[in-house]
Amino acid sequence: NDEQPCRLTARMCYHLLSKTSRSFSAVIQALDGELRHAVCIFYLTLRALDTVEDDMTIPIDVKMPMLTNFYQHLHEPGWKYTDSSEKDSIVLEQFPSVVEEFGRLDVLYQEVITYVCKEMGQGMAGFLQCKVGTIKEWDEYCHFVAGLVGIGLSRLFTASSLETRVVGEDTALANSLGLFLQKTNIIRDYLEDTDDGREFWPREIWSKYAGALSEFKRADKREKGLECLNELVTNALRHVPDVLVYLSRLRNQSIFNFCAIPQVMAMATLERCYSNPAVFTRVVKIRKGEAVRLMVDATSMDAINAIFDKFARLIDLRVPIRDPSAAETRVLCGAVLQRT
Numbered sequence: 001n002d003e004q005p006c007r008l009t010a011r012m013c014y015h016l017l018s019k020t021s022r023s024f025s026a027v028i029q030a031l032d033g034e035l036r037h038a039v040c041i042f043y044l045t046l047r048a049l050d051t052v053e054d055d056m057t058i059p060i061d062v063k064m065p066m067l068t069n070f071y072q073h074l075h076e077p078g079w080k081y082t083d084s085s086e087k088d089s090i091v092l093e094q095f096p097s098v099v100e101e102f103g104r105l106d107v108l109y110q111e112v113i114t115y116v117c118k119e120m121g122q123g124m125a126g127f128l129q130c131k132v133g134t135i136k137e138w139d140e141y142c143h144f145v146a147g148l149v150g151i152g153l154s155r156l157f158t159a160s161s162l163e164t165r166v167v168g169e170d171t172a173l174a175n176s177l178g179l180f181l182q183k184t185n186i187i188r189d190y191l192e193d194t195d196d197g198r199e200f201w202p203r204e205i206w207s208k209y210a211g212a213l214s215e216f217k218r219a220d221k222r223e224k225g226l227e228c229l230n231e232l233v234t235n236a237l238r239h240v241p242d243v244l245v246y247l248s249r250l251r252n253q254s255i256f257n258f259c260a261i262p263q264v265m266a267m268a269t270l271e272r273c274y275s276n277p278a279v280f281t282r283v284v285k286i287r288k289g290e291a292v293r294l295m296v297d298a299t300s301m302d303a304i305n306a307i308f309d310k311f312a313r314l315i316d317l318r319v320p321i322r323d324p325s326a327a328e329t330r331v332l333c334g335a336v337l338q339r340t
């Protein structure tokens, strides 16, 4: 669909989408029918909420109610927030366009977006002052900021009738898509987040290898850092079976591409991060050419299986013999390979 929307507020929404997301803008705009606009508004609503969460200049006692009440702004024409210094603050400043377009969506889509926005805001508020402790809390945080997105998207897919009921009802699988993406981002963004004083690596894991999360930046702590990194990558790989089952249930090509492309990008990123000391010195990204190759290839279940097999094999070949997580890493990589 390359027609340009005529309504100014709709054009503004696609402008905001392209400005605030390199990785999702194209795949959202390629969605069929009513889904394209519903998912665009869904994305902008949650990006606005996340911009509040990420803004470290907002005091916690001000931020808490902002997050838990945010969903109410979807019904307040003209509402906006102009005091954010974040990179995506434009979506808060231009929020009136999002509210206007939200109000034009089918009420089924509005209900899903409102529900996820309310749940995510409450979840984010709960994690404001405490850093992620146990692995269970890591899964809870990722559920709130990403798992709920997968669950909401799946309900939008079913509501649009482009996918079956089971896609919208199997929340466990939908949750796994979000956890796989968010855990990969958290693993990859170690340096950026620790430099910002933000800790998303779970204490239950890193405390086995260091006294403080920032220690891994030191060269003499590199070995321990790699063992911690490999345990986190192994934890993230546990979601791969669910991801593959979820993708195998999709029938609409535009929805398949929309769901599959971020997942293969995450798998490629995880493989690049595995046992890679560069994670502690710079942000590890897959090369542009490889990302393009993955995007054009990831359009069928056979292609997805081949791509996941390739990266599972690459990780399996690099498992250090004495790595504490080695056994589980090899079992998980083997499980991906066995599936074909």
Ligand SMILES: O=C(O)CO[C@@H](C(=O)O)[C@@H](OCCCCCc1ccc2ccccc2c1)C(=O)NCCCCCc1ccc2ccccc2c1
Residues within 6 Å of the ligand: 024, 039, 042, 043, 046, 047, 050, 054, 145, 146, 147, 149, 150, 151, 153, 177, 178, 181, 182, 185, 258, 259, 262
């Ligand atoms: O600030 C940043 O740039 C990154 O923020 C991260 C953070 O603050 O942790 C973090 O913010 C999370 C809270 C806001 C969620 C925003 C979002 C993202 C993608 C969407 C895709 C479609 C529809 C709605 C969407 C909503 C972030 O953006 N992490 C990227 C991974 C989250 C992926 C969410 C997700 C989950 C399941 C999916 C299933 C299928 C297709 C896309 C999916 C996308």
Ligand SMILES: [Mg+2]
Residues within 6 Å of the ligand: 050, 051, 054
């Ligand atoms: Mg963010």
Ligand SMILES: [Mg+2]
Residues within 6 Å of the ligand: 050, 053, 054, 145
């Ligand atoms: Mg955030």
